Amino acid sequence: MRRFPTLPVALALLAVALVLPFMMTGFRLFQFTQVFIYAIALLGLNILTGFNGQISLGHGAFYAVGAYASAIMMDRWSVPFLLTLPVAGLLCLVVGFLFGIPALRLEGLYLALATFALALAVPQILKYFEHWTGGSQGIVLSKPDPPVFLGRADAPLGLKLTPDQWLYFVTLAVLVVLFVLAANLLAGRTGRALVAIRDNAIAAQAMGVNNALYKSLTFGVSAAYTGVAGALSAGAVAYVAPDTFNVFLSITFLVGIVIGGLASIAGALFGAFFIQFVPNWAQEISKAAPWAIYGIFLIVFMYVMPRGIAGFLRLAWVRLARARAGTPARA
Amino acid sequence: MALLKVERLEAQYGWIKVLHGLDFAVEEGGITTILGANGAGKTTTLRAVCGMVKTSGAITFDGRRIDGTSTETLVRLGIAHVPEGRGTFVNLTVEENLRLGAYARRERANLAADFARVYQYFPVLNERRRQLAGTLSGGEQQMLAVARALMLRPRLLLLDEPSLGLAPMVVREIFRIVRTINKEERVSVLLVEQNALMALNLADHAYLIETGQVVRSAPAAELQKDDAIRRAYLGY
Amino acid sequence: MEILFQQIVSGLATGGIYGSLALALVMIYQATDVVNYAQGEMAMFSTYLAWTMLNAGLPYWLTFFATLAIAFVGGLVIERVIIRPVENAPILTIVIVCIGLLVILNSVAGWIYSYIQKPFPSPFPERPIKIGNVVFGAHDLGAIGVTLVVLAFLYVFFRFTTLGLAMRAAAQNPSSSRLCGIRVGWMLALGWGLAAMVGAVAGMMVAPKVFLDPNMMAGILIYAFASATLGGFTSPGGAVVGGLIVGVFENIVGTYIPFIGTELKLTVALALILIVLVVKPSGLFGRAAVHRV
Numbered sequence: 124m125r126r127f128p129t130l131p132v133a134l135a136l137l138a139v140a141l142v143l144p145f146m147m148t149g150f151r152l153f154q155f156t157q158v159f160i161y162a163i164a165l166l167g168l169n170i171l172t173g174f175n176g177q178i179s180l181g182h183g184a185f186y187a188v189g190a191y192a193s194a195i196m197m198d199r200w201s202v203p204f205l206l207t208l209p210v211a212g213l214l215c216l217v218v219g220f221l222f223g224i225p226a227l228r229l230e231g232l233y234l235a236l237a238t239f240a241l242a243l244a245v246p247q248i249l250k251y252f253e254h255w256t257g258g259s260q261g262i263v264l265s266k267p268d269p270p271v272f273l274g275r276a277d278a279p280l281g282l283k284l285t286p287d288q289w290l291y292f293v294t295l296a297v298l299v300v301l302f303v304l305a306a307n308l309l310a311g312r313t314g315r316a317l318v319a320i321r322d323n324a325i326a327a328q329a330m331g332v333n334n335a336l337y338k339s340l341t342f343g344v345s346a347a348y349t350g351v352a353g354a355l356s357a358g359a360v361a362y363v364a365p366d367t368f369n370v371f372l373s374i375t376f377l378v379g380i381v382i383g384g385l386a387s388i389a390g391a392l393f394g395a396f397f398i399q400f401v402p403n404w405a406q407e408i409s410k411a412a413p414w415a416i417y418g419i420f421l422i423v424f425m426y427v428m429p430r431g432i433a434g435f436l437r438l439a440w441v442r443l444a445r446a447r448a449g450t451p452a453r454a
Numbered sequence: 455m456a457l458l459k460v461e462r463l464e465a466q467y468g469w470i471k472v473l474h475g476l477d478f479a480v481e482e483g484g485i486t487t488i489l490g491a492n493g494a495g496k497t498t499t500l501r502a503v504c505g506m507v508k509t510s511g512a513i514t515f516d517g518r519r520i521d522g523t524s525t526e527t528l529v530r531l532g533i534a535h536v537p538e539g540r541g542t543f544v545n546l547t548v549e550e551n552l553r554l555g556a557y558a559r560r561e562r563a564n565l566a567a568d569f570a571r572v573y574q575y576f577p578v579l580n581e582r583r584r585q586l587a588g589t590l591s592g593g594e595q596q597m598l599a600v601a602r603a604l605m606l607r608p609r610l611l612l613l614d615e616p617s618l619g620l621a622p623m624v625v626r627e628i629f630r631i632v633r634t635i636n637k638e639e640r641v642s643v644l645l646v647e648q649n650a651l652m653a654l655n656l657a658d659h660a661y662l663i664e665t666g667q668v669v670r671s672a673p674a675a676e677l678q679k680d681d682a683i684r685r686a687y688l689g690y
Numbered sequence: 691m692e693i694l695f696q697q698i699v700s701g702l703a704t705g706g707i708y709g710s711l712a713l714a715l716v717m718i719y720q721a722t723d724v725v726n727y728a729q730g731e732m733a734m735f736s737t738y739l740a741w742t743m744l745n746a747g748l749p750y751w752l753t754f755f756a757t758l759a760i761a762f763v764g765g766l767v768i769e770r771v772i773i774r775p776v777e778n779a780p781i782l783t784i785v786i787v788c789i790g791l792l793v794i795l796n797s798v799a800g801w802i803y804s805y806i807q808k809p810f811p812s813p814f815p816e817r818p819i820k821i822g823n824v825v826f827g828a829h830d831l832g833a834i835g836v837t838l839v840v841l842a843f844l845y846v847f848f849r850f851t852t853l854g855l856a857m858r859a860a861a862q863n864p865s866s867s868r869l870c871g872i873r874v875g876w877m878l879a880l881g882w883g884l885a886a887m888v889g890a891v892a893g894m895m896v897a898p899k900v901f902l903d904p905n906m907m908a909g910i911l912i913y914a915f916a917s918a919t920l921g922g923f924t925s926p927g928g929a930v931v932g933g934l935i936v937g938v939f940e941n942i943v944g945t946y947i948p949f950i951g952t953e954l955k956l957t958v959a960l961a962l963i964l965i966v967l968v969v970k971p972s973g974l975f976g977r978a979a980v981h982r983v
Contacts, residue, residue: 172782178782225968228968228971229967229971230971232719232723232725232923233919233967233971235725236915236919236963236967237963237964237967239915240960240963240964240967241964243912243956243960244957244960247956247957374789377782377785377786378786378789381782381783381785381786382786385780385782411801412797412798412800412801413797414793414794414796414797415793415794415797415798415801417790417793417797418789418790418791418792418793418794418797419790419794420790421786421787421789421790421793422772422787422790422791422794424786425776425779425783425784425786425787425790426775426776429776429779429780429783430779430780430783504869506865506868525868525869526868526871526872526873529868529869529870529871530871534869535869537865537866537869541863541865541866541869542866543859543862543863543866544862544863545862546855546858546859546862550855550859553852553855554855554856554859554867554870554872555870557852557856557870557871557872558870558871558872602870606870606871
């Protein structure tokens with residue numbers, strides 16, 4: 124069975140992505156930037172939940188930590204935007220790892236509950252530490268400017284970037300780096316260990332996989348990814364406030380990875396498109412009860428593609444390959 | 455007269471075909487055994503008869519075609535299946551397990567009599583009737599599984615590897631009871647077993663299957679004397 | 691001292707409501723390994739239907755039982771029509787369907803009935819009841835009574851009837867249940883129906899206290915999670931007891947610790963969830979899951 128030509132497809136998509144910002148205006152561009160940000164966040168969650176089987180209903184918390192870390196650094200200490208990204212990532216890596224340790228004791232439903240409680244608590248905690256976080260009002264930021272050499276009229280190649288375009292490219296670059304990194308990690312021994320732990324933790328342990336270490340580290344890495352996404356969003360939205368990071372955000376992330384496809388890197392991207400654009404479409408279809416339409420979308424999607432978009436495409440590819448090879452594809 | 459007649463049975467899990475055209479029958483009032491190594495398709499055969507796997511071919515029970523019928527309906531027709539691994543309700547009491555065995559029966563009037571009968575065959579279940587089934591030993595759970603099947607007053611009893619994980623003494627006891635039930639209650643038995651020695655002692659007729667096909671069909675006594683079979687399946 | 695008793699009784703009343711919803715959650719969880727996130731919204735919607743009937747002039751208790759019947763049928767239909775297509779799908783897929791259901795019910799309720807709060811009547815007299823030196827709200831006592839009756843009914847049903855036994859069996863071991871001739875799909879549907887019914891009772895008992903609005907049950911659902919976590923997701927009785935404890939605890943904390951307002955009360959519930967999960971994940975009465983290797 125021929126392997127799916129991932130690399131050519133990815134490169135083609137990348138080419139398209141590089142050209143898009145010059146064809147779109149402000150708001151549309153912002154939406155696409157937001158899609159990429161979500162994709163990074165969703166990949167983080169997918170690594171933990173899809174590949175490693177640890178259900179988290181609280182990833183909004185790490186997104187918030189990343190966003191606020193970046194915001195506070197930019198606002199108080201005038202740290203350049205780009206520098207806040209790795210710092211936020213590192214911070215979330217540590218926080219996630221620390222959270223992963225007590226989480227080792229919790230399975231399935233109980234882990235979901237614990238992370239759910241965490242997600243609910245986030246807005247309260249953010250409002251409580253007013254001195255740092257600016258309380259209910261949050262922190263207003265100014266959008267990061269592109270570096271001087273790209274912002275001037277006489278920029279190289281005539282490429283003068285607006286702040287929106289600059290943010291788009293930064294996000295795209297971070298996305299590519301993080302996605303490639305994840306792909307490499309997950310394709311090798313690490314990925315196999317993660318999946319082994321998910322599918323049969325006891326057997327994995329018996330075969331010498333250090334469950335505790337892997338699970339905690341996975342939590343950390345997952346949090347780091349989502350934290351970086353949060354930091355990017357601080358720049359893109361130029362505003363952070365506690366109520367943005369409520370439990371709905373965490374639930375939206377979960378929706379994103381299930382719809383996109385668990386245990387799939389591409390799934391993170393599909394899911395990101397869904398959670399960014401479908402609520403808007405729902406609004407267009409019905410002003411009166413848009414969320415009802417969204418709910419219907421969710422349910423119908425799950426009927427048609429129970430394993431998400433990525434799962435559906437995978438199945439389609441297999442059937443196609445079998446048909447071409449002459450084996451009758453059975454139901 | 456054959457109570458159960460199976461012709462050209464094929465079965466698959468998803469894309470993987472496991473049975474490639476089986477033919478066998480269970481005589482009314484008889485004990486038939488299906489033998490074979492691991493992976494030969496024995497458990498799948500029973501599950502196919504029970505409607506738990508996708509099949510093609512003809513399955514006839516008491517003169518009527520039952521292929522494609524759902525498991526729940528087959529139970530009502532009088533087919534009781536004791537699955538591999540017992541399938542007891544571990545968080546319910548012994549008594550509750552037995553009550554569930556009789557769930558499908560139309561006339562539930564004589565439940566007390568059925569309990570008495572079953573406790574007579576398996577006195578240990580009476581002692582433990584208020585205990586949670588999960589606290590019973592492996593042998594006791596196997597007895598409970600058979601007893602539960604009996605509560606249905608089945609015409610055909612399907613036993614899937616009852617000897618699995620049990621001490622030989624316990625297995626002998628259970629087989630002895632199965633023989634008694636077969637004789638006294640006219641319950642036909644289809645026994646799937648890996649333990650060929652004990653199965654051939656119990657059964658009237660035997661089928662040997664290998665990778666989803668019948669390779670030999672003969673009266674049990676004949677197979678017991680057959681050298682080739684002994685070497686292949688009994689190891690001496 | 692009187693205040694303490696009052697707060698305890700009041701806490702038991704709300705606790706009974708939390709426990710009822712927690713019971714509904716646990717019933718479905720035990721049968722399907724899925725937490726029905728839409729349980730609260732189903733209860734809210736049932737309460738709105740009751741409101742419609744009351745508004746049309748129907749007497750209270752007729753409405754009450756009619757709502758129970760409608761909720762039962764509604765729960766059953768939802769399971770057969772909406773959940774059934776994904777019942778063999780991965781758990782998270784079913785979770786998303788439940789979330790979809792939650793969102794639909796909330797949105798439709800808001801659309802039909804608007805987001806303006808509406809008063810909902812209590813069947814119990816306005817006048818407080820005096821027992822000894824202490825004054826209790828009649829509704830609180832009534833709510834406790836109704837909760838107890840519903841729970842007693844369920845207990846008897848599951849413990850002593852054949853159908854109840856079959857439902858328990860289907861929840862624990864679907865494949866063996868089929869071998870006993872039990873139609874597992876319909877048992878699940880019945881479970882959803884009963885759970886919806888219990889939720890409707892909870893909704894109708896809480897609405898007089900907090901006023902009816904589409905987001906009424908959201909906070910209560912969280913308390914229900916806390917209750918089920920405390921009591922144990924594998925123990926229906928535990929869920930109810932957990933609810934009572936949470937209700938009383940919440941009231942006492944709210945009364946005696948001054949800086950805990952409504953917002954922080956929720957945090958208290960969350961802290962409770964986290965503490966229980968860290969100390970004993972299976973809850974007070976739950977069984978630790980035993981995995982056979």
